[in-house]
Amino acid sequence: MQKLYINGKWTDAGSGETFESYNPSTGEVIDTVQAASSADIDMAMSAARASFHDWTVTNVTERAEYLRRYLYALREEKEELAKLVTRETGKTLSESAGEIEDALNLSDYLVGEGKRFFGYVTPSTMKNRLAYTQRCAYGVAALLAPWNFPVSIIVWKMMPALLCGNAVVIKPASTAPLTAGALVSFGEDIFPPGIVNLITGGGGSVGKQIISHDEVDVVSFTGSTEVGKKIKNAAGLKEVGLELGGKNPALIMPSADIRKAVNDTVSGAFGVAGQRCTATSRVIVHEDIIDAFKPLLLEKTGALKVGDGLDPGTDMGPLITYGQVKAVDGYVRGAIEAGARPLCGGEALGGCYYSPTIFDRVSTDMQIAREEIFGPVLCLFTCSSLEEGIHIANDVPYGLSSAIYTRDLRESFRGTNELASGIVVVNNPPGAVEAHLPFGGVKESGIGRSGGIEGINEFSRTKTVYIDY
Ligand code: NAD
Numbered sequence: 001m002q003k004l005y006i007n008g009k010w011t012d013a014g015s016g017e018t019f020e021s022y023n024p025s026t027g028e029v030i031d032t033v034q035a036a037s038s039a040d041i042d043m044a045m046s047a048a049r050a051s052f053h054d055w056t057v058t059n060v061t062e063r064a065e066y067l068r069r070y071l072y073a074l075r076e077e078k079e080e081l082a083k084l085v086t087r088e089t090g091k092t093l094s095e096s097a098g099e100i101e102d103a104l105n106l107s108d109y110l111v112g113e114g115k116r117f118f119g120y121v122t123p124s125t126m127k128n129r130l131a132y133t134q135r136c137a138y139g140v141a142a143l144l145a146p147w148n149f150p151v152s153i154i155v156w157k158m159m160p161a162l163l164c165g166n167a168v169v170i171k172p173a174s175t176a177p178l179t180a181g182a183l184v185s186f187g188e189d190i191f192p193p194g195i196v197n198l199i200t201g202g203g204g205s206v207g208k209q210i211i212s213h214d215e216v217d218v219v220s221f222t223g224s225t226e227v228g229k230k231i232k233n234a235a236g237l238k239e240v241g242l243e244l245g246g247k248n249p250a251l252i253m254p255s256a257d258i259r260k261a262v263n264d265t266v267s268g269a270f271g272v273a274g275q276r277c278t279a280t281s282r283v284i285v286h287e288d289i290i291d292a293f294k295p296l297l298l299e300k301t302g303a304l305k306v307g308d309g310l311d312p313g314t315d316m317g318p319l320i321t322y323g324q325v326k327a328v329d330g331y332v333r334g335a336i337e338a339g340a341r342p343l344c345g346g347e348a349l350g351g352c353y354y355s356p357t358i359f360d361r362v363s364t365d366m367q368i369a370r371e372e373i374f375g376p377v378l379c380l381f382t383c384s385s386l387e388e389g390i391h392i393a394n395d396v397p398y399g400l401s402s403a404i405y406t407r408d409l410r411e412s413f414r415g416t417n418e419l420a421s422g423i424v425v426v427n428n429p430p431g432a433v434e435a436h437l438p439f440g441g442v443k444e445s446g447i448g449r450s451g452g453i454e455g456i457n458e459f460s461r462t463k464t465v466y467i468d469y
Contacts, residue, residue, distance in 0.1 A: 002033045002181045007047035008193025014039045021178050024090040024318045024352040025308040033177045035201035044197040045215035048140045048167035051194030056137045056165035060117045071107040073186040086309040088176050090317035103155035106435035114163040130467040135460040137165030139217035142210045146223045147173035148275050156450050157220045164460040169197045225444045241448035241458045245372040246400030248430040249282040249393035256405035262296040268429030270356045274376040278401045278431035284381040284389045301356050318352035328375030335368040364395045394420040400441035401430035
């Protein structure tokens with residue numbers, strides 16, 4: 001039974017309520033988890049507030065040393081942790097191991113770069129005055145995470161928040177609470193009590209109360225656009241960062257390396273069973289190469305082995321819940337009714353498994369072309385020019401990440417300039433993430449950035465200082 005973690009202690013929830021964490025590959029219950037009550041949330045917030053002062057007045061270099069110890073603890077546990085992530089989310093072991101490496105890289109970056117925590121010095125208009133800025137913590141940071149990257153997203157929030165001198169209350173997705181419990185346990189002997197707190201429970205109940213809690217100064221949310229909009233409305237004057245959904249395009253131009261573009265499209269579309277914010281959910285292929293591209297795409301997709309993520313032969317694991325299987329299947333049936341043509345897949349395979357699915361004859365106004373499906377469904381478009389390709393790519397409410405494949409320099413730069421997304425990748429899938437660079441979207445894909453200096457700034461504000469001498 002996993003408990004709440006409040007003020008440095010694993011604590012029973014006052015509600016007496018519990019929920020279960022399942023392995024979507026097998027349907028087995030992995031463990032039971034306690035669901036927080038309002039009183040538990042109040043306790044976690046009070047603990048965070050009470051510990052904040054002593055934490056925030058430590059030097060940032062000292063806080064970076066706490067993070068370094070945490071980084072080492074996480075590194076020690078990475079193999080066992082990857083197995084837990086795979087059991088809890090259904091991702092393949094290599095996908096789980098990959099996100100843990102991302103978390104380690106970010107932590108490594110922060111304990112170095114983060115130490116500088118810099119403001120700037122500028123000349124004053126007044127004589128005998130020094131004017132400069134410095135960065136300060138907000139106070140209590142509420143960190144709300146989705147299930148699909150249950151290690152890297154929590155670490156990408158927790159590490160910069162702590163480095164900047166905030167105390168944190170973590171609320172993981174109710175489909176991946178055990179991974180969050182493990183992450184918090186690695187810090188038990190490292191962080192002072194109250195600095196890191198874990199609250200588990202449902203999003204609509206516990207999550208909602210956390211974001212509107214008076215003690216919270218900054219909310220960092222990663223999840224669906226639908227919930228992100230609710231959070232923005234409910235958060236009032238609190239500082240809010242939102243990393244939301246995507247409908248990411250890959251535009252393939254005639255000069256592209258076709259085999260690489262096909263391989264990348266398959267891994268981009270069907271990695272984590274399409275349940276990634278940066279999944280390639282639309283591929284737009286120039287008409288001059290579609291006859292070469294399409295058969296290779298179908299061949300490569302047809303060879304994917306769907307199964308339990310713990311099996312080393314598995315290429316694609318299950319969806320997170322049976323509810324998600326039904327949602328994906330609803331999109332597929334709707335697309336067929338609307339006139340799109342399934343080229344492969346389109347079948348629920350039992351349990352939480354769904355077949356890798358590709359549609360062509362998709363028009364840009366169809367629901368499957370516009371909405372984030374969050375499953376293994378790829379829409380294939382053709383275009384007759386770069387302009388048309390970019391137009392199709394941009395014709396969605398989202399703008400997280402885009403890719404263009406070309407060997408033509410002019411097309412590369414037109415792509416990077418004109419594709420309307422927070423991230424643009426040339427000759428690789430849209431899902432690029434590096435710890436020292438900002439990550440985030442435009443339009444309905446979010447507000448703010450994680451990673452890099454921008455990710456540090458999400459958890460700190462500027463104070464202006466004048467010193468007359
Ligand atoms: P979700 O929006 O259902 O849940 C995210 C978190 O919010 C969970 O902890 C959930 O319990 C909580 N929550 C739900 N309703 C809430 C409410 N009313 N108030 C407060 N909290 C609430 O998302 P999910 O299904 O866990 O994850 C999938 C989504 O996350 C996809 O849309 C995906 O694109 C997005 N995502 C975005 C990024 C990014 O960096 N842009 C990364 C990963 C996932």
